[in-house]
Amino acid sequence: MSLGCGGRVEANQVRTNEGAGIVFSGNAGVASARIACVGNYCIDNLFHGIQADVPSYSTDADIPVDITVTGNVCSQNNRGSGSGIYAIQSSRWVISGNSCTDNVSAGIQADDRSKFITITGNTCSDTRSGVSRTQQRGIRVISQAVNNVGVTITGNYCDNNTSTGIAVQSSGGFTLSTVTVTGNTCTNNSSWGIFSSEVTDGDISNFIVANNACTSNTTQDIRLSVRDVVISGNRYSTQLDVEYKSFPALSATPSVSGRTTWRANNAGATTITAFNNGMDGQQIEIRTTNGNTTIQNNASILLKGAVNVTPAADQSISLRQEGAIWREIYRSF
Numbered sequence: 001m002s003l004g005c006g007g008r009v010e011a012n013q014v015r016t017n018e019g020a021g022i023v024f025s026g027n028a029g030v031a032s033a034r035i036a037c038v039g040n041y042c043i044d045n046l047f048h049g050i051q052a053d054v055p056s057y058s059t060d061a062d063i064p065v066d067i068t069v070t071g072n073v074c075s076q077n078n079r080g081s082g083s084g085i086y087a088i089q090s091s092r093w094v095i096s097g098n099s100c101t102d103n104v105s106a107g108i109q110a111d112d113r114s115k116f117i118t119i120t121g122n123t124c125s126d127t128r129s130g131v132s133r134t135q136q137r138g139i140r141v142i143s144q145a146v147n148n149v150g151v152t153i154t155g156n157y158c159d160n161n162t163s164t165g166i167a168v169q170s171s172g173g174f175t176l177s178t179v180t181v182t183g184n185t186c187t188n189n190s191s192w193g194i195f196s197s198e199v200t201d202g203d204i205s206n207f208i209v210a211n212n213a214c215t216s217n218t219t220q221d222i223r224l225s226v227r228d229v230v231i232s233g234n235r236y237s238t239q240l241d242v243e244y245k246s247f248p249a250l251s252a253t254p255s256v257s258g259r260t261t262w263r264a265n266n267a268g269a270t271t272i273t274a275f276n277n278g279m280d281g282q283q284i285e286i287r288t289t290n291g292n293t294t295i296q297n298n299a300s301i302l303l304k305g306a307v308n309v310t311p312a313a314d315q316s317i318s319l320r321q322e323g324a325i326w327r328e329i330y331r332s333f
Helices: none
Strands: 005-010 013-015 022-025 035-039 041-043 050-054 065-070 074-077 086-087 095-096 099-101 105-110 114-121 123-126 138-142 149-155 157-159 164-171 177-181 185-187 190-198 203-210 211-217 220-224 227-232 240-242 261-264 270-272 283-287 292-293 315-323 325-331
Touching: 013 185, 099 105, 105 114, 114 185, 123 138, 123 227, 123 261, 138 149, 138 157, 138 177, 157 164, 164 177, 164 203, 185 190, 190 203, 190 211, 203 220, 211 220, 220 227
Parallel strands: 005 035, 013 041, 022 050, 035 065, 041 074, 050 086, 065 095, 074 099, 086 105, 095 114, 099 123, 105 138, 114 149, 123 157, 138 164, 149 177, 157 185, 164 190, 177 203, 185 211, 190 220, 203 227, 220 240, 261 283, 270 292
Antiparallel strands: 283 315, 315 325
C-alpha cells in the first residue's frame, strides 16, 4: 500500500507482502504529506511494517512530511531485514503509541535525512526468548550516508531486544545533532540499555539523556559517545560510561570542542602543539592507546616540569583551560 497526500489510513490488516506493509513515498518534488496512519496491523512482511521510501532525492520537497503514525501493530516483519516502522528521509513525523515487536533490525528506526522526528510512548520489544528472538534494537536512530537533525525519543518501553534498547549512531563522517532521550524504560536487552556510537569520524552533538530507567541490560545500562551532552536523573545499575573519542589521526592541533574525554590513537609519531576550540574552564582527559603521541609544553600548554610528555600506552593526562592556556592538573604516570 503506497500513499499520497492528505487523509487517513486506518484499521487495515497488511500481512505477508513481499515488500513493506504501508509505504509513504516521495520523489521529484511530490511526496506523501499530512496523513494519519492509525490502528493498522502490519505483520509478517518481508521488509518493514510501515516505511518511508524516497527513490531519488533532490530537495526536501521530495520527502514525506507531517505523517502521524499512531496505535499500529507492526510485528514479525522478520523474513528479510525489516523494522516495524522505518522513517528514512522523513520530516516532522510523530510516531506514537505503536506496538513494534519481534521484527529484525529495530522496532522503530529513523535513518538518513530524518528531521524533527518524535518517537513517543511506543513498545519496542522482542516478546520471545532464547534463539527465537530476532529484534536487534528497540529504537535506532542512525546517520550513515546523510546527516540527521532533531530527534526526540521519550516515554518508550524497550525490553528484551537481542542488542540494544535505544541506539543512537553516526558513522562515515556524518552528523546527528539535537537528540533528546528522556523518560524511557530500557531493560533486559542483551547488550546496552541506551547506547550511542560515533564510528569513522561520525559525530553526535547536542544530546540530552535524562530520567531514563535502564536496568538488567547484559553489557551495560548506559554507554555514550557524544559531545555537548547533558546526562541527568537516569536510573541504572551498571556503570555509566562516556566513551573516549579519538583525536583525528596524526593531528598536531586537534579540536576539543564540546567534549571532556579523548583518546590519542595515532598510528605514527605525532606531537600535539595546541588544543583548538576549547572554552575557558573546560577540562579534558586524554587516554593513550599507544606511545606515539607527544604533548608539547609551550606558551599555550603548560605541563608539569615544563617539559614535553610522551605517555606510554594505557595512560591518561588531564588539563584545564584557563584563559588561553591549558594547564596540566593530573597524570597517571
